[in-house]
Amino acid sequence: LPTLLSCLLICVTVPNIVLVLTDDLDITMGGVSPLNKTKKLIGDAGISFTNAFVASPLCCPSRASILTGKYPHNHHVINNTLEGNCSSKAWQKSEEAQTFPALLKSFAGYQTFFAGKYLNQYGHSEAGGVEHVPPGWNYWVGLEKNSKYYNYTLSLNGKAQKHGADYSKDYLTDVLANMSLDFLQYKSNYQPFFMMVSTPAPHSPWTAAPQYQDRFNTTKAPRDPNFNVHGKDKHWLIRQAKTPMSNSSVQFLDDAFRKRWQTLLSVDDLVEKIVERLEVRGELDNTYIFFTSDNGYHTGQFSLPVDKRQLYEFDIRVPLMVRGPNIKPNQTSQMLVANVDLGPTILDIAGYSVNKTQMDGMSFLPIMEGRMNSSSWRTDILVEYEGEGRNVSDPACPLLGPGVSECFPDCVCEDSYNNTYACVRTVAPSANLQYCEFDDNEVFAEVYNVTADPYQLTNIAKTIDQEILEKMNHRLMLLQSCSGQSCRTPVNKSQLCVQGFSCDITVNNC
Numbered sequence: 001l002p003t004l005l006s007c008l009l010i011c012v013t014v015p016n017i018v019l020v021l022t023d024d025l026d027i028t029m030g031g032v033s034p035l036n037k038t039k040k041l042i043g044d045a046g047i048s049f050t051n052a053f054v055a056s057p058l059c060c061p062s063r064a065s066i067l068t069g070k071y072p073h074n075h076h077v078i079n080n081t082l083e084g085n086c087s088s089k090a091w092q093k094s095e096e097a098q099t100f101p102a103l104l105k106s107f108a109g110y111q112t113f114f115a116g117k118y119l120n121q122y123g124h125s126e127a128g129g130v131e132h133v134p135p136g137w138n139y140w141v142g143l144e145k146n147s148k149y150y151n152y153t154l155s156l157n158g159k160a161q162k163h164g165a166d167y168s169k170d171y172l173t174d175v176l177a178n179m180s181l182d183f184l185q186y187k188s189n190y191q192p193f194f195m196m197v198s199t200p201a202p203h204s205p206w207t208a209a210p211q212y213q214d215r216f217n218t219t220k221a222p223r224d225p226n227f228n229v230h231g232k233d234k235h236w237l238i239r240q241a242k243t244p245m246s247n248s249s250v251q252f253l254d255d256a257f258r259k260r261w262q263t264l265l266s267v268d269d270l271v272e273k274i275v276e277r278l279e280v281r282g283e284l285d286n287t288y289i290f291f292t293s294d295n296g297y298h299t300g301q302f303s304l305p306v307d308k309r310q311l312y313e314f315d316i317r318v319p320l321m322v323r324g325p326n327i328k329p330n331q332t333s334q335m336l337v338a339n340v341d342l343g344p345t346i347l348d349i350a351g352y353s354v355n356k357t358q359m360d361g362m363s364f365l366p367i368m369e370g371r372m373n374s375s376s377w378r379t380d381i382l383v384e385y386e387g388e389g390r391n392v393s394d395p396a397c398p399l400l401g402p403g404v405s406e407c408f409p410d411c412v413c414e415d416s417y418n419n420t421y422a423c424v425r426t427v428a429p430s431a432n433l434q435y436c437e438f439d440d441n442e443v444f445a446e447v448y449n450v451t452a453d454p455y456q457l458t459n460i461a462k463t464i465d466q467e468i469l470e471k472m473n474h475r476l477m478l479l480q481s482c483s484g485q486s487c488r489t490p491v492n493k494s495q496l497c498v499q500g501f502s503c504d505i506t507v508n509n510c
């Protein structure tokens with residue numbers, strides 16, 4: 001009887017949680033268009049956030065922000081390499097045991113399951129190899145290194161499992177789906193569960209499942225107003241890009257765009273399989289399901305062929321949809337949320353307060369449950385990025401010398417050491433602005449009024465009201481040094497109290 005009683009209590013009151021994390025899925029170029037089933041099963045069944053951002057537009061720093069609920073200046077994972085703390089020994093010692101899954105497991109009684117890409121250097125021989133199973137996971141299926149579709153190694157609870165290139169046995173998105181279903185089948189029914197499924201799609205090398213390889217064959221990257229346009233008033237790296245792009249670059253990016261969408265059809269199948277299995281098991285109504293991405297993407301914007309790493313909307317905005325027991329269907333929210341909020345929100349669902357953690361993010365559960373007034377929610381978040389470079393010349397661009405990376409022909413480089421910046425992104429009824437400062441020789445600044453200029457064609461750093469500029473600069477400095485509670489600023493503390501902005505009476509900084 002005690003078992004039955006505790007089961008009734010746990011199974012009835014404590015919800016399960018699923019997080020599906022995609023890799024490089026944009027929202028501004030229509031990235032969710034191929035995901036019709038996902039939109040129906042998660043978005044239409046719950047809430048879609050139209051202002052969801054990442055704290056850093058690169059895989060490893062962003063994933064570290066998701067896991068720790070912290071901005072990069074607090075988790076210290078600054079790039080995709082071991083030296084930049086991506087899955088490094090230092091990360092394992094300082095942050096990994098404090099991630100939200102670890103807290104869910106030790107303090108909230110959850111059984112936890114991970115499958116897919118973790119941090120880009122996971123499995124590196126200098127960081128414990130695939131024998132290292134991060135704390136916090138009862139069932140661990142970790143992909144060694146970066147996204148792949150075939151010919152990869154998984155860590156099954158610390159044991160290497162090699163995969164080849166046979167679709168029916170090895171296609172990674174499908175393997176993750178099958179392993180997720182197995183977990184649902186064999187998990188304990190006496191404990192709530194947390195399941196994180198982290199797909200390789202739609203990251204390069206964009207290998208579609210055979211049945212999807214001829215889909216979208218007439219689709220091209222969108223020719224939005226910032227497509228193939230010279231960013232002449234932007235920072236150094238963007239000004240290098242040749243405009244118009246060569247025909248071969250355009251062909252390459254259109255091809256990449258199609259293949260990305262093809263790989264997403266398998267993600268859509270994965271979501272459907274998980275939702276169906278939960279429904280068959282009678283667990284769907286007691287399960288929250290989150291769907292999001294680690295960063296956005298661009299194909300041709302400001303004449304950059306393909307990548308992320310830039311401060312613009314296309315790279316920092318991501319899709320975010322959530323369904324769950326207390327979330328009304330078909331909702332859309334414009335409130336400002338970021339990937340540092342995922343941990344606090346998931347812990348909140350499990351009954352664990354973010355106040356007990358060092359996390360920088362805030363729980364958006366009150367928004368999803370309709371208990372949060374937009375006038376009480378935050379109005380700005382921080383984006384931080386440390387540019388990746390090389391100490392030797394890039395073979396595709398000997399002309400520029402060392403310092404740049406990810407170069408295409410004609411010295412069009414997607415990154416450089418001095419592509420290092422921090423931005424404050426403000427979203428309030430009275431302001432939809434972005435203010436960024438570079439750590440480069442020019443101390444370059446970029447400012448956009450995203451309401452007037454959604455494609456960020458005009459940098460207004462030199463023309464914007466000086467008072468607004470100073471306020472945003474001040475906010476940026478505060479956020480860059482914030483930690484925990486001081487990052488979780490409610491609206492009346494962060495509002496920019498200058499002309500053109502509504503101002504709460506209780507603001508202390510005005």
Ligand SMILES: *[C@@H]1O[C@H](CO)[C@@H](O)[C@H](O)[C@H]1NC(C)=O
Nearest residue numbers: 033034035036037215265268
């Ligand atoms: C998704 O649904 C839309 C509208 O019903 C349809 O036009 C489109 O072809 C569908 N996409 C896929 C990939 O099925």
Ligand SMILES: *[C@@H]1O[C@H](CO)[C@@H](O)[C@H](O)[C@H]1NC(C)=O
Nearest residue numbers: 076078083084085090091094
């Ligand atoms: C790596 O993380 C450790 C521990 O947080 C920190 O002391 C170190 O400065 C970080 N390294 C870099 C390059 O940020």
Ligand SMILES: *[C@@H]1O[C@H](CO)[C@@H](O)[C@H](O)[C@H]1NC(C)=O
Nearest residue numbers: 149150151152163164165207
């Ligand atoms: C997988 O590896 C095999 C053997 O090395 C190779 O022939 C094949 O082309 C690879 N396939 C993919 C998709 O990487």
Ligand SMILES: *[C@@H]1O[C@H](CO)[C@@H](O)[C@H](O)[C@H]1NC(C)=O
Nearest residue numbers: 167168169170171174175178
């Ligand atoms: C996944 O499971 C299905 C059903 O058992 C099977 O047909 C398929 O081959 C499996 N796919 C992979 C990649 O293991």
Ligand SMILES: *[C@@H]1O[C@H](CO)[C@@H](O)[C@H](O)[C@H]1NC(C)=O
Nearest residue numbers: 212213214215216217218219
């Ligand atoms: C595109 O794919 C469809 C089948 O999905 C096929 O009928 C058509 O011939 C293809 N078109 C091109 C240009 O490859």
Ligand SMILES: *[C@@H]1O[C@H](CO)[C@@H](O)[C@H](O)[C@H]1NC(C)=O
Nearest residue numbers: 244245246247248249250251
């Ligand atoms: C590039 O493509 C454009 C438009 O499709 C065409 O007009 C032009 O001739 C092409 N240039 C070269 C060098 O092929």
Ligand SMILES: *[C@@H]1O[C@H](CO)[C@@H](O)[C@H](O)[C@H]1NC(C)=O
Nearest residue numbers: 043044045046328329330331
């Ligand atoms: C959500 O809206 C769509 C489109 O308006 C509708 O078809 C669907 O039934 C709605 N779903 C729910 C659960 O209300």
Ligand SMILES: *[C@@H]1O[C@H](CO)[C@@H](O)[C@H](O)[C@H]1NC(C)=O
Nearest residue numbers: 348352353354355356485488
């Ligand atoms: C967390 O701390 C904040 C600020 O001190 C407080 O307003 C809030 O009520 C606390 N939340 C919980 C759940 O204790």
Ligand SMILES: *[C@@H]1O[C@H](CO)[C@@H](O)[C@H](O)[C@H]1NC(C)=O
Nearest residue numbers: 370371372373374375376377
């Ligand atoms: C929500 O905001 C509106 C307008 O800003 C205000 O009138 C109302 O009192 C607020 N409600 C709560 C519960 O704070």
Ligand SMILES: *[C@@H]1O[C@H](CO)[C@@H](O)[C@H](O)[C@H]1NC(C)=O
Nearest residue numbers: 078079081083084387388389
């Ligand atoms: C990553 O960051 C570390 C620490 O600052 C630096 O040594 C390394 O060069 C960076 N890697 C790249 C590719 O920029």
Ligand SMILES: *[C@@H]1O[C@H](CO)[C@@H](O)[C@H](O)[C@H]1NC(C)=O
Nearest residue numbers: 236402403404418440441442
């Ligand atoms: C950025 O770095 C590159 C090479 O590493 C250098 O050529 C360029 O002048 C630098 N630009 C700025 C604005 O610091």
Ligand SMILES: *[C@@H]1O[C@H](CO)[C@@H](O)[C@H](O)[C@H]1NC(C)=O
Nearest residue numbers: 433449450451452453468500
């Ligand atoms: C931004 O643009 C909107 C729409 O054009 C305008 O109403 C607003 O005043 C602008 N804000 C700033 C700070 O320039």
